[in-house]
Amino acid sequence: MKVRPATLDDLPVLLEFEQGIIAAERPYDPLLKPDPISYYDIGEMIEADDAEVMVVEIGGELVASGYAKTRRSRHYTSPDWHAFLGFMFVKEGFRGRGLNRVLLDALLGWARRHDLTEVRLTVYPGNEPAIRAYEKAGFSPYLTEMRLGLDD
Incomplete structure (x- = not known):
């Protein structure tokens, strides 16, 4: 297993991973527009100084991804800056092996x-499953965002 920063050469596979994330999250979010949609500009994040896209490679195959990005915190909270994680994905045949933890x-x-x-x-x-994995890694709930659709 090799954990490394992503390169632009990885982009075709990473775009497939992004669609896997969208497909997995679609049942949880009635506001997602119909396909095709995209969450991220992965190429921009790969080249950014304030972000890192990481991948896990097994036998030369990309099997997992995630990113960390520097973000400004709300002006009334501390610290002023934090790392925001996203794009957490493990390919189906490789789940349950602790790869999410390796990426984290x-x-x-x-x-x-x-x-x-x-x-x-x-x-x-x-x-x-994602909540349990993040809690196991030490994360705890912070804020809950709520919504009300007036057309629902």
């Missing part, structure tokens, strides 16, 4: 090297 460790290391002392992420409330 690599991304948390990136955050520490950039002197960030807070890490945040978002997860849909119904996505219990």
Whole structure:
């Protein structure tokens, strides 16, 4: 297993991973537009100084991904900056092997090297497997965003 920063050469596979994330999250979000949609500009993040896209490679095959990005915190909270994690994906045949934790460790290391002392992420409330995985890694709920659709 090899954990490394993503390169632009990885982009075709990473775009497939993004569609896998969207497909998995679609049942939790009635507001997602019909396909095709995209969440991220992965190529831009790969080249950015304030972000790191990481991949896990097994036998030369990309099997997992995630990113950490420096974000400004709300002006009334501290610290002023935090690392935001996203794009967490493990290919179906490789789930249950602890790869999400391996990615988290690599991304948390990136955050520490950039002197960030807070890490945040978002997860849909119904996505219990993801919530359990993040809680197991030490994350705890912080804010709950709620909505009311007036056309529902």
